[in-house]
Amino acid sequence: MFFKGLLLLLLFHLAGELFIYSGAYVYAPVLAGTQLPFRVLLGPAFYFYAHATMSPDKAISKSLLALTFSGPILVVLAMMPFMLLISPAEKLALADPTTRDPELWKIAVYTCLFATILFISFTVIFLVLALKLHNRHLQQLMERFSDIEQCALDWFKPVLIIWGAIWLMYAAEFALGALGWHWFGSGKLLPIFEVIALAIFIQKALAQKVLKESDKSEPQTNAFKQSRTAILSDEKMQEIALKLETAMQTEQLFLQDSLSLNKLSESISETENHISETLSQFLHTNFFQFVNGFRIEAAKQALQETNELVTNIALDVGFNSKSTFNTAFKKIVGHSPSVYRNLQNENK
Known part of the structure; x- marks a missing residue:
């Protein structure tokens, strides 16, 4: 639902911009500016899409909903003088510096600037909230799964930043246009960029694996993270840590590419909450x-002792893809797997 709503808003926004920049407004000047109240909803729509996709909490706070709908209401109130006091003929006259009425032009400029400031404010607020939600989602996945590639929505952050940059450029161009300043790309380049960004977003969103509600649940460690006080004794956590070490070293559970906190819990007969607390509070x-970490150590050994392809090694030690393996390996070791192998061969 939120995905469809977001697409409708994006298409309406694009149509409104094309209506102005194409000159089509001369045929229906009364419609000029009708996209402005809806444009303020673009940032919130992205956040609501992220919330529906990544948050375990289905309900959206009433204060956030109130903030969301206050934007369009404020824009409509600001547009009342422009919509009611200026006739269609006078609106057309405003487009030409030689025919515009100075007082009516002031009303139009102030309306545009107010709507632009609101648009920038709401865009920044809700895109920041969406980024925070995405970061929290990643943390939740890392608390419970050893493979997060299919659920992490890694594409979401760069797409969000691209949209934010395009909208801020729109706002700047819109405000400058209201003041009579234009550049050679006005009304041409940004719509093209937005169509490209829209196509990328649709492709990524449709290809994204649908997350189960369990994949979006809050990490088990939240309670003691907030209190900063361990619930288990040091002796108990040490006991669980030993079980975890045995499960990894002796039983080599890390070789299971779909290993999860739940599966590990069943294997060592400890609750997920106790394992999470031990990992966080005792093993940091x-x-x-x-x-x-165990997968990378196994990979390092294979890179030193065999001539096996890096891709095969990645799959053998439990990773689902070479790209995920390369990223994890470089983060832990400091070099890519290939560079690490070459360095080890040089030192022999």
Whole structure:
């Protein structure tokens, strides 16, 4: 639902910009500016899409909903003088510096600037909230899964930044245009960029694996992270840590590419909450980093002792793709797998 709503808003926004920049407004000047109240909803729409996709909490706070709808209401109120006091003929006259009425032009400029400031403010607020939600989602996944590639929505952050940059450029161009300043790309380049960004977003969103509600649940460690006080005793956490070490070293559970906190919990007969607390409070890591640490150590040994292809080694030690393996390996070791192998061969 939120995905469709976001697409409709994006298309309406594009249509409104093309209506102005193409000159089509001369045929229906009364429609000029009708896209402005809806444009303020673009930032919130992205946040609501992120919330529906990544948040375990289905409900959206009433204060956030109130803030969302206050934007269009404020824009409509600001546009009342422009919509009611200026006739269609006078609106057309405003487009030409030689025919515009100075007082009516002031009303139009102030209306545009106010709408632009609101648009920038709401865009920044809600895109920041969406980025924070995405970061929290990644943390939740890393608390519970050893493979997060299919659920992490890694594409979301760069797409969000691209949209934010385009909209801020739109706002700047719109405000400058209201003041009579134009550049050679006005009304041409940004719509093209936005169509490209829209196509990328649609492709990524449709290709994204649908997340289960369990994949979006809050990490088990939230309670003691907030209190900063361990619930388990040091002795108990040490006991669980030993079990975890045995499960990884002796049983080599890390070789399972779909290993999750739930599966590990069943294997060592400890609750997920107790394992999470031990990892966080005693071992100072999370499930994702803990498991992949053993995978990387196994990969390092294979890179030193065999001539096996890097891709095969990545799959053998539990990773689902070479790209994920390369990223994890470089983060832990400091070099790519190929560079690490070459360095080890030089030192022999």
